[in-house]
Amino acid sequence: MADKTLENIQIDGANLWKEEHFTDLKVGNIRKLTPIKLDGTEDESRTAVYSATTNIMTPGGALPISGEIEATTLSEAVKNFPAAINAAIKQLQEEMIRMQQEQASQIITPDQLRGKGNIII
Numbered sequence: 001m002a003d004k005t006l007e008n009i010q011i012d013g014a015n016l017w018k019e020e021h022f023t024d025l026k027v028g029n030i031r032k033l034t035p036i037k038l039d040g041t042e043d044e045s046r047t048a049v050y051s052a053t054t055n056i057m058t059p060g061g062a063l064p065i066s067g068e069i070e071a072t073t074l075s076e077a078v079k080n081f082p083a084a085i086n087a088a089i090k091q092l093q094e095e096m097i098r099m100q101q102e103q104a105s106q107i108i109t110p111d112q113l114r115g116k117g118n119i120i121i
Contacts, residue, residue: 028054
């Protein structure tokens with residue numbers, strides 16, 4: 001019996017995008033999403049979107065980093081790639097600091113110190 005929730009799944013024909021990838025095979029990738037109409041022609045009423053992706057090495061291994069590039073052409077996307085990655089890294093750092101602050105401000109109960117009934121070997 002088919003899952004009833006999938007019977008009505010539909011692609012939004014008014015919000016279609018063509019995806020292209022560009023890479024230098026060294027540092028990272030640029031992804032371009034071009035808005036298209038249902039007939040496959042470019043939708044000039046919407047603007048293309050560029051995003052940057054790279055990996056940075058950490059003691060725990062490679063960490064994928066991605067962010068939106070402010071650009072209207074591929075040339076601008078290549079030029080603005082470093083700024084997009086640096087902004088994504090800054091956002092990640094701020095999020096990590098926020099999470100550390102939240103964790104540090106938690107009240108630890110005696111049950112948590114005892115492991116909440118978990119078996120400790």
